[in-house]
Amino acid sequence: MKRENPVDEFQRVYFITDWWDGPKNGFADFNGTVHCFGRSFDDLNDEWSDLYLLRPVSIEEYSLQIESYKLFLNWKNDKDTTRTHPSSDMENKRYHEIEHLLSQFKHQFYSEKYIGEFISIAKDEKGNASMIHDFNYKVKWKRANIGGIQER
Numbered sequence: 729m730k731r732e733n734p735v736d737e738f739q740r741v742y743f744i745t746d747w748w749d750g751p752k753n754g755f756a757d758f759n760g761t762v763h764c765f766g767r768s769f770d771d772l773n774d775e776w777s778d779l780y781l782l783r784p785v786s787i788e789e790y791s792l793q794i795e796s797y798k799l800f801l802n803w804k805n806d807k808d809t810t811r812t813h814p815s816s817d818m819e820n821k822r823y824h825e826i827e828h829l830l831s832q833f834k835h836q837f838y839s840e841k842y843i844g845e846f847i848s849i850a851k852d853e854k855g856n857a858s859m860i861h862d863f864n865y866k867v868k869w870k871r872a873n874i875g876g877i878q879e880r
Contacts, residue, residue: 738866756867781838789833796826842869
């Protein structure tokens with residue numbers, strides 16, 4: 729069941745796949761369905777903006793992202809490993825196969841422009857926000873107002 733006004737509420741962030749001074753790319757709910765988000769670069773100010781481009785995600789793309797994340801977590805949680813990060817480990821053929829398949833989705837059309845307000849919902853024992861790799865975030869999407877004209 730869809731909520732009356734889901735855009736005005738904080739929604740679940742499933743994955744943050746890239747980070748630069750805040751979430752840059754990832755997967756989160758938007759209007760009740762999983763969407764991919766990509767942060768826009770502000771050329772005029774030479775910095776990352778708060779504007780995100782959103783597009784719906786297929787079940788295939790989302791399933792591949794879950795599998796990629798599980799491989800990453802297996803590596804991260806293996807305290808005895810001497811292997812490098814999965815992206816640098818050329819012997820991890822499945823990880824590279826998944827990344828290749830996911831790269832094909834990156835060229836899809838982004839259909840929505842929104843400002844993303846991300847908050848951490850994970851706290852450590854002192855009440856501080858947890859590290860980025862915990863991926864415990866929520867996001868509120870606000871309609872973008874570009875050049876005085878409110879985007880749809």
